[in-house]
Amino acid sequence: MKRYVMGNYGRFPIAFSRGEGSWIWDESGRKYLDFATGIAVCSLGHCHPTMQEALRAQAAKLIHCSNLYQIREQAELAQFIVERVLRKPGSLFFCNSGAEANDALIKLARKFGHDSAPANGDVIRNEIITCTNSFHGRTLGGIAATGQEKVKQGFAPQLEGFVHVPFNDGEALRAAVSPRTAAILFEVVQGEGGINVATPEFLRTADQLRRERGLLLMLDEVQCGFGRTGDWNAWETALRGADFELEPDAVSWAKGMGGGYPIGGIWATERPAPGADFRLCDVLGPGTHGSTFGGTPLASAVSLAVLKTIEDEGLIANADRIGQRIREAVVGWNHPLIREVRGLGLLIGFVIDEGVLAATEHFASSGQTPSLYVVSRLMEAGMLTVPAGSGVVRWLPPLNVSEDEVAHGLELMRATLDALVNP
Numbered sequence: 001m002k003r004y005v006m007g008n009y010g011r012f013p014i015a016f017s018r019g020e021g022s023w024i025w026d027e028s029g030r031k032y033l034d035f036a037t038g039i040a041v042c043s044l045g046h047c048h049p050t051m052q053e054a055l056r057a058q059a060a061k062l063i064h065c066s067n068l069y070q071i072r073e074q075a076e077l078a079q080f081i082v083e084r085v086l087r088k089p090g091s092l093f094f095c096n097s098g099a100e101a102n103d104a105l106i107k108l109a110r111k112f113g114h115d116s117a118p119a120n121g122d123v124i125r126n127e128i129i130t131c132t133n134s135f136h137g138r139t140l141g142g143i144a145a146t147g148q149e150k151v152k153q154g155f156a157p158q159l160e161g162f163v164h165v166p167f168n169d170g171e172a173l174r175a176a177v178s179p180r181t182a183a184i185l186f187e188v189v190q191g192e193g194g195i196n197v198a199t200p201e202f203l204r205t206a207d208q209l210r211r212e213r214g215l216l217l218m219l220d221e222v223q224c225g226f227g228r229t230g231d232w233n234a235w236e237t238a239l240r241g242a243d244f245e246l247e248p249d250a251v252s253w254a255k256g257m258g259g260g261y262p263i264g265g266i267w268a269t270e271r272p273a274p275g276a277d278f279r280l281c282d283v284l285g286p287g288t289h290g291s292t293f294g295g296t297p298l299a300s301a302v303s304l305a306v307l308k309t310i311e312d313e314g315l316i317a318n319a320d321r322i323g324q325r326i327r328e329a330v331v332g333w334n335h336p337l338i339r340e341v342r343g344l345g346l347l348i349g350f351v352i353d354e355g356v357l358a359a360t361e362h363f364a365s366s367g368q369t370p371s372l373y374v375v376s377r378l379m380e381a382g383m384l385t386v387p388a389g390s391g392v393v394r395w396l397p398p399l400n401v402s403e404d405e406v407a408h409g410l411e412l413m414r415a416t417l418d419a420l421v422n423p
């Protein structure tokens, strides 16, 4: 790897050769419980038979076809997402990753601002408000939208037109809206930023601003979407019991959408765009945007098979029930190394108590962040997890994870944490 592959990732010294369900094997044959799932990608676990069959069947029929033509599989996937996942009229654009999906949202917002300019006098709305601690991808658009300095360093000049406000600060959000604001964009659950869930108050303010100020509410569901939180859409879980419904104008996805096959996409509402006489889903007309590989027959057929399996096998309810069980179990431990348990469904963050960890034997000499240190110890114990920021250990089990696998994961984590405080 070092000789022939660029060093842009910090990689663990381990290579995997086989996976099945919630398990993955390294090249030496050692088996690991995979609660990292390629960072929220393998929603059905590894090599699910339905995915294998969808890949095989479509690969034998038609793998690629340009977007110069009609693509039946793409239309069927879009129909499923509109009718079953969102239950809101609108249409989709398909791409290959989360960053690409967010770039499409950024272009959608700018084009909406441009096209609605005459209705708003001279001011062209081309600014997007995003949140601090957010993560929206590694393209130039993605890093400009992301509210973390570390992803921007060395890549100046940044794409203009982004304003960042503290996450879950409704007052700051309101104060940041100006005549130039085209859209608000945020993750309902910040993943890379440390598993921070949007509060109902923040979501209500965002929805009010959408209506009062005629701007777009755009949600990045790249990591938290498609069932992971215990509902098809993360905002539905975040708003359980609330007395209002959120009406996003546009949504981005990737990761779990293809269960491991690369695909991303955005949806835009059929509602007339605020302050304009056109539908938002018509804003990106012919020639405005595109991607050679977006929504190929193969990617679309596999993604549809994944989403249908999530529905048919009741995996959203499974994510909800098992996620709850994991959080309750870990809270019940009252473990000195865990300061807080956060998240929704199977997007779970364990906040490490840095003070307690700092007092343990080998942490200081490791040179690692608290989250990376604990993730590394868990890996040695036979379990894959992911750091979320410097202080949070993230669990992202497959949506079809079993009670037994979770019991095993809990045992491994408890034993690992105990060994750190009582070596």
Ligand SMILES: Cc1ncc(COP(=O)(O)O)c(C=O)c1O
Pocket: 039, 096, 097, 098, 099, 100, 102, 135, 136, 137, 138, 187, 191, 192, 220, 221, 222, 223, 224, 254, 255
């Ligand atoms: C919320 C969110 N948006 C966007 C992205 C970028 O996705 P991708 O790596 O597929 O470009 C990520 C990736 O972690 C993400 O978590």
